[in-house]
Amino acid sequence: MPKVINIEPTPNPDALKFLVHPAILKAGSRSFKDFGAAVGDPLGSALFALGKVTSVFYMDRFVTVNKDPSAEWTDLIDPICESIEDLKLPENDTGDVALTPGGDADATLERINQLLDSRIRPGLAGDGGGLEVISFDGQTLQISYHGACGSCPSSTSGTLRYIEGLLQEEISPSIRVVSW
DSSP, X not given: OOEEEEEEEOSSTTEEEEEEESOSOSSSOEEESSHHHHTTOHHHHHHHTTSXXXXXXXXXSEEEEEEOTTSOHHHXXXXXXXXXXXXXXXXXXXXXXXXXXXXXXXXXXXXXXXXXXXXXXXXXXXXXXXEEEEEEOSSEEEEEEEEGGGGOGGGGTHHHHHHHXXXXXHTOTTOEEEXX
16 A cells, blocks of 8 residues: 655645655556546545545656645645555556557657656656646647646646747747647
């Protein structure tokens, strides 16, 4: 069973990052924006069942929980820790499957994902969030933020523009980035 070893604030006051040991996923991430989306996921369902939880995002060694702005962290921290620590880890969890490249736009998408993996995703994970590529048509990259980034105002403005500028500089000046 995992143990919560630390709790960190994020730039989003309605999100906390719970660091766990050992890893709760071997690969990938899980993100749920409501209880219905979390059905079938033991951790996501347990956290939404606490009430006042608005989203859940987790990767290998952390869980980010967003709360309703009217809720108090003092009422939620202990039940969240208990839910995480009660999780029974499956033996062969492989996480989510990444997009697989296979053409010109897909070759560019592979380069985009490599750049996101090396320069963007680690910073977002450090703040308790993540980023998923939804689609790429060769010109427009559609992304979705998860965890603390999912409801952070700067993710839809400053961070989004930074990502677009980085991709335009490193890959192609014609790339546009939109948030889903």
